Amino acid sequence: MKSTKLFFFALGMVALTMPANILAKDVNIVVTNNEPVQRQELVEVSLDEVYAQMGVAKGKELIVKNALGQEVAYQVTYDGKLLIDASVRPCGKATFTVTAGKPQQMKVFVTGKMYPERVDDIAWENDRTAYRLYGPALQRSGEKAYGIDVWLKNTPDLEVDKRYKVELGNHDKIQQLLKAGKKDEAKQVEIETTYHFDHGYGLDCYKVGPTLGCGAPALMENGQLVMPYSYKDYKILDNGPLRFTVDLTYNPAAANGDKNIIEHRILSLDKGSNFNRMTVWYENLSKPTDIAAGVVIHVEDQQTLKCGRDFVAYADPTDNPSAQNFQIYVAALFPNGISETRTLLYPEPRNGAAGHAVGILKGYTSNDKFTYYFGSAWSKNDVRTFDEWVARINSFLDALHSPLEAEVK
Numbered sequence: 001m002k003s004t005k006l007f008f009f010a011l012g013m014v015a016l017t018m019p020a021n022i023l024a025k026d027v028n029i030v031v032t033n034n035e036p037v038q039r040q041e042l043v044e045v046s047l048d049e050v051y052a053q054m055g056v057a058k059g060k061e062l063i064v065k066n067a068l069g070q071e072v073a074y075q076v077t078y079d080g081k082l083l084i085d086a087s088v089r090p091c092g093k094a095t096f097t098v099t100a101g102k103p104q105q106m107k108v109f110v111t112g113k114m115y116p117e118r119v120d121d122i123a124w125e126n127d128r129t130a131y132r133l134y135g136p137a138l139q140r141s142g143e144k145a146y147g148i149d150v151w152l153k154n155t156p157d158l159e160v161d162k163r164y165k166v167e168l169g170n171h172d173k174i175q176q177l178l179k180a181g182k183k184d185e186a187k188q189v190e191i192e193t194t195y196h197f198d199h200g201y202g203l204d205c206y207k208v209g210p211t212l213g214c215g216a217p218a219l220m221e222n223g224q225l226v227m228p229y230s231y232k233d234y235k236i237l238d239n240g241p242l243r244f245t246v247d248l249t250y251n252p253a254a255a256n257g258d259k260n261i262i263e264h265r266i267l268s269l270d271k272g273s274n275f276n277r278m279t280v281w282y283e284n285l286s287k288p289t290d291i292a293a294g295v296v297i298h299v300e301d302q303q304t305l306k307c308g309r310d311f312v313a314y315a316d317p318t319d320n321p322s323a324q325n326f327q328i329y330v331a332a333l334f335p336n337g338i339s340e341t342r343t344l345l346y347p348e349p350r351n352g353a354a355g356h357a358v359g360i361l362k363g364y365t366s367n368d369k370f371t372y373y374f375g376s377a378w379s380k381n382d383v384r385t386f387d388e389w390v391a392r393i394n395s396f397l398d399a400l401h402s403p404l405e406a407e408v409k
Helices: 002-017 047-054 136-141 160-169 171-179 183-193 386-401
Strands: 027-032 039-046 062-065 074-076 081-088 093-100 111-115 121-125 130-133 149-151 214-221 224-226 233-239 243-250 262-270 275-283 289-298 305-307 311-316 328-333 340-350 353-364 370-378 405-408
Touching: 027 039, 027 047, 027 081, 039 047, 039 405, 047 081, 047 093, 047 405, 081 093, 111 160, 111 233, 111 243, 121 160, 121 243, 160 171, 160 183, 171 183, 214 275, 214 328, 214 370, 275 289, 289 311, 289 328, 289 340, 289 370, 305 340, 311 353, 311 386, 328 353, 328 386, 353 370, 370 386
Parallel strands: none
Antiparallel strands: 027 093, 027 405, 039 081, 062 093, 074 081, 111 121, 121 130, 130 149, 214 224, 214 289, 233 243, 243 262, 262 275, 275 370, 289 353, 305 311, 311 328, 328 370, 340 353
């Protein structure tokens, strides 16, 4: 009897000293594609459900492997999701295995940050393109730049941080050369370092100014856009390797006599996607108010645009069409429906802008959340023509309406 008790005591001690990942149960995540097309996109499952089925404590490090046994990148999001980048054949399934353990260092495909050295820009990027929003320091300067900027890329590598460092790091040198009367040398340094020129990896040549730029929202008054200004506060919620998410607060101009309006935005960008997800809502509206989201139309090209049932798309001519000789494709998408899509043209051009192509949601009420998508592509990168861009938009909308199904087993 005594020896039996000692046996079970010893067995219990062994169990207590065993590594947690030996006791943990492996689980599978099965991703199903119900459509007859190839799919490549992020899927998400409840992290709590994964931990519960594995039988391990929340917060335990995880390893995710594909069907070949290779580790793949994953991300734990601020709202408790496990993200996996899944490739699934038409009408097929893909299985990923999750185990407890320390993962390998993951490649970062998506990231962003605030740049106080560049008037509080918030810039973010994925493996396709980059964007930025303007901050309080720019607003205090008096410069009027309201919307979302696009930075072109033709590389999957992360470029934004390097562009800021090179651009800003040479400002003093250029100024010194100019003061010394060396205008040609100053010009050559600018050509070699500015992010407004393409050095083989992309550039910034999208004009924003006092417009929505690419995808910003706005309240409406008497059928016209009431432009937002720069963000007031921000909090980065997710920062790669697969998704960037930022929470932003704005104090837009009063609309329809309302004061103290507060605008909230939660914006995210995933690996491999041309499109950002935007959820916006407003506080302190005293009555239903129309809101809109869309893209600026520039005077150099007012023809290459399309207002579809649930999207607006435009081929932007860049800030120097004759010299650049390429197009920036931009769009705003409304998968949950919209009251109407249309153009809102100015009576006369304003700062090079002819107006906007927008989706309008009529009768919006305070605190309701409005979710839409906006994005871009470059004719020198992954979308060569405007027709391809419209096809990309329709494929993305189809995927939103019939998402990949992910199940924890």
